[in-house]
Amino acid sequence: GDSVTQMEGPVTLSEEAFLTINCTYTATGYPSLFWYVQYPGEGLQLLLKATKADDKGSNKGFEATYRKETTSFHLEKGSVQVSDSAVYFCALGHSGYSTLTFGKGTMLLVSP
Amino acid sequence: SAVISQKPSRDICQRGTSLTIQCQVDSQVTMMFWYRQQPGQSLTLIATANQGSEATYESGFVIDKFPISRPNLTFSTLTVSNMSPEDSSIYLCSVEQGFPYNEQFFGPGTRLTVL
Numbered sequence: 146g147d148s149v150t151q152m153e154g155p156v157t158l159s160e161e162a163f164l165t166i167n168c169t170y171t172a173t174g175y176p177s178l179f180w181y182v183q184y185p186g187e188g189l190q191l192l193l194k195a196t197k198a199d200d201k202g203s204n205k206g207f208e209a210t211y212r213k214e215t216t217s218f219h220l221e222k223g224s225v226q227v228s229d230s231a232v233y234f235c236a237l238g239h240s241g242y243s244t245l246t247f248g249k250g251t252m253l254l255v256s257p
Numbered sequence: 258s259a260v261i262s263q264k265p266s267r268d269i270c271q272r273g274t275s276l277t278i279q280c281q282v283d284s285q286v287t288m289m290f291w292y293r294q295q296p297g298q299s300l301t302l303i304a305t306a307n308q309g310s311e312a313t314y315e316s317g318f319v320i321d322k323f324p325i326s327r328p329n330l331t332f333s334t335l336t337v338s339n340m341s342p343e344d345s346s347i348y349l350c351s352v353e354q355g356f357p358y359n360e361q362f363f364g365p366g367t368r369l370t371v372l
Contacts, residue, residue, distance in 0.1 A: 189363040234300070
């Protein structure tokens with residue numbers, strides 16, 4: 146079955162540091178890939194997505210590229226802010242099937 | 258994108274009681290989903306709720322413990338029955354829009370603590 150593996154956290158960075166959160170997946174076919182963010186005390190928000198190989202999703206300075214050859218969808222940001230402190234979830238889904246498979250989440254802590 | 262609200266936002270309940278969580282969407286949707294997020298864990302799908310039919314439960318979840326209603330295309334409820342401390346979690350509802358790319362939108366969640 147499908148699975149998503151994320152790097153374990155917490156990831157602790159200073160403000161303006163470069164961020165990478167690794168995500169790899171196992172799936173049949175050609176899934177769509179997503180990053181969701183959960184700020185403290187809130188529900189999940191879709192951060193970005195990519196629906197086919199080599200697509201790059203981007204939003205709020207975050208980027209992730211769908212790499213089919215390495216089955217990866219790593220999240221990157223060039224300069225993090227304290228307000229980026231949250232839990233980030235990588236997920237995949239298949240066209241025509243509504244359920245998503247989530248990774249375990251990676252907590253990001255950014256200090257001033 | 259869909260706007261989803263949940264009630265209550267949080268609750269503290271006693272063992273053996275039941276709590277009903279409401280999920281309201283600002284537009285009509287075919288499918289609604291209920292997830293559980295246990296402390297420090299990822300999201301686990303409890304069930305899928307279609308309007309006018311019985312909910313479909315994932316392995317490990319049963320209707321007697323988590324009865325779901327879906328009376329119309331904008332509303333659903335999840336009841337957590339006969340609660341125990343192990344039911345302490347965040348419960349989230351979500352809806353799907355933007356077929357066929359499975360974009361899901363989530364409610365803010367209900368944080369449940371069972372004593």
